[in-house]
Amino acid sequence: MLLEKMLQSQGFGSRKECQLLIKKGFVRIEGEICDNPKQQVQVENLTFQVFDECYQYREKVYIALNKPQGFECSHQPQHHQSVFSLLPEILIQRNVQCVGRLDQDTTGLLLFTDDGQFLQALTHPRKHVAKVYRVVTADPVQPEQLTLLETGVELRNEKGIYQATEVAQLAENQLQMTIHQGLYHQVKRMIAAVGNKVEHLHRQQVGQFSLSEDLAESEWYYLTAQEVEQAKTQDS
The missing domain is CATH 3.30.70.580 (Pseudouridine synthase I, catalytic domain, N-terminal subdomain)
Incomplete structure (x- = not known):
């Protein structure tokens, strides 16, 4: 890949801006200044420096x-x-x-x-990717509210029943729940549907990412x- 194209792909600006960085000697590979924008570089496992800061080539981030x-x-x-x-x-x-x-x-x-x-x-709805949330509620969490969240609730302007899984009470006013959809304000609306209110919402996990x-x-x-x-x- 051309050096100027590689720099551009990594977010260092337009092609002209990347050419200028190179020509001014601000780009190094293996400690050597590279001042030719048309120089060919192997991107696999490539590390390089711009303004003496080290970067790794990443096709996607x-x-x-x-x-x-x-x-x-x-x-x-x-x-x-x-x-x-x-x-x-x-x-x-x-x-x-x-x-x-x-x-x-x-x-x-x-x-x-x-x-x-x-x-x-x-993010695709068909994937049903699990998302784990920790919720601080305005009022103490009641056992029947946990049951309702797991059995399912109706949400205004939405069709069907929406259930949470792995619902657990963490403290008097705190619970953890997993949802598998991505509706607008879904956790807040589900907590409201069981008669409580979200005071603070924290997402702990998306799919396998914690x-x-x-x-x-x-x-x-x-x-x-x-x-x-x-x-x-x-x-x-």
């Missing part, structure tokens, strides 16, 4: 972020900061997208990618190749 409150999952937020402001510019230039969305007041695991197949595998307890709010990391492949090939 897959990211897990611990989303804090007060961020909208939009490139054009209306009332709060964009969650994309938590990512470096080179990822924005790669046009990464949220894999599903979280409300601005919901915290927890949020995935990003520029791989349409990966996004489809985790939020690490060591990952602080606003921090992110690249998913491993093995994790990504498992998500792409999981059964519907």
Whole structure:
């Protein structure tokens, strides 16, 4: 692959901007300055430096972020900061997208990618990908509310019955539940349907991806190749 094309694919700007970076000597491979934009490079297992910062070539990117409150999952937020402001510019230039969305007041695991197949595998309704939430409620959780969540509730303007699985009470005003759909405000609406109210909502898991307890709010990391492949090939 041409060096200029490789840089562009990694989010370092337009072709002309990448050519300029190269010609000015800001790009190194194996410690050597590469000043020819037309130089051919092998991208497999490639590491390179731009402005003395080291990068690994990635054909596609897959990211897990611990989303804090007060961020909208939009490139054009209306009332709060964009969650994309938590990512470096080179990822924005790669046009990464949220894999599903979280409300601005919901915290927890949020995935990003520029791989349409990966996004489809985790968001298509037919996949029924499990999503685990921890819920803090306004009123103490009652045993009958847990039962109703598992047996199913009706939601306004929706057809059918919506059930949660693996419903467990964690504290007087806290529970954990797993849903397999992705309706708008689904957890909040299900909790309201059983006579309670969500005070705080945190997503702990999407499919096989769990939020690490060591990952602080606003921090992110690249998913491993093995994790990504498992998500792409999981059964519907």
